[in-house]
Amino acid sequence: MKRSILFDTETTGLDPATGDRVIEIAALELIDDLPTGRNFHVLINPERDIPPEASRVHGFTLADLEGKPLFAAVADGFLEFVGEDVLIAHNAPFDFGFMNAELSACGRPTLDRARMVDTLVLAKKRFPGLPNSLDALCRRFSIDLSERTTHNALLDCKLLAEVYLELMGGRQRGLGLATPAAGGNVASYQIQSGRIPRPMPEPDEATLAAHAAFLSSIKSPIWQR
Template sequence: MKRSILFDTETTGLDPASGDRVIEIAALELVDDLPTGNHYHTLVDPERDVPAEATRVHGFTREDLHGQPKFAEVAQGFLDFVQGDPLIAHNARFDFGFLNAELAACGLPPLESSRMVDTLEIAKKRFPGLPNSLDALCRRFEIDLSARTTHNALLDCKLLAEVYVELMGGRQRGLGLMHQSGGRGGVATYVRDPNRSPRRMAPPSAEEDAAHAAFVGTLKEPIWLR
């Protein structure tokens, strides 16, 4: 069975080179591209302020993070969880950049780029010319976004896990995923959910409509305009 790790971070800003730091790490274990239920999650004291613009994105203030462990205290636990397996993230270069900056500050080796699996790049190849943010992909695959009021790393991981299954080929509608046994060797299998009713296709957003129109405009005699 193939093990991989899907992960996400939240940070104080956009650039570790300018002093921005990691404030949250979440990671889910996948076996054969399906979640096993095993996960890693921690908040991190960034040892600096959290700008208001960053708080508007993820909801965390400096006070929320006071007393949380520092990155140096959680680094080894994170590395032990991810081991040497492939690392999946949306816009993975951003998360790799932050984690490698934090690891370097602790005197630890970086995450190798050869382990990187970027779902944003996968989505761009599958849906060229369309919006491919996590929100846009969730809407495209009819994944419930009602709980996503801010960027929370653990929730984003759970949503991305559903998106990743769809990007890798999808699964039968009307089937639910049930984890039958724990641990790295846990078995994940599909069981029919008798209470699950079919969901209606979510309408495209204005941004998606505009992107689609622009893409169609590049085609010769597109069937959409007949």
């Protein structure tokens, strides 16, 4: 089984190099690209103000985060949850940049970008020239957006999990219309299509008689021309 972690952050702004901080982390566990129900979710006191323009995006003000833990207090829990598995995010360099700035600041190991899967890159390859925001992808895949009034990290993760599954081929990506290639065999066809052929039962005498009667009722059948 392949384990991967899909995660998202909300922040006080756009650039950790100018002092912006993480205020929310959400992460979902996937096994073979499907959510297991296990998740990691925390709100964080950023130890600084939250500009109004950022609050308009995610809905949080500093008052909402009073009494919440500092990043250093949740860092180990996050690292334990993600383990060494693949890390999936939409516009992943943004989330990796913020998380690594926070992890480095509190003396924890940073996230290796070799683990990064960026669903924005996947979407641009599949839908070049089209809008590929999370909202746009949800609409394209008919995923319900009714609860997304702000950029809540946990809800965004749940939506992105559905988007990621569609980008990877959907729940039935093993099913297809492939037929055995020349020189191929039934076993390879079964693997490609996900189908297991079942033998047809031999028709009984009554079925054969009914079929013969039906054929005799056809005027000028093409197989007799």
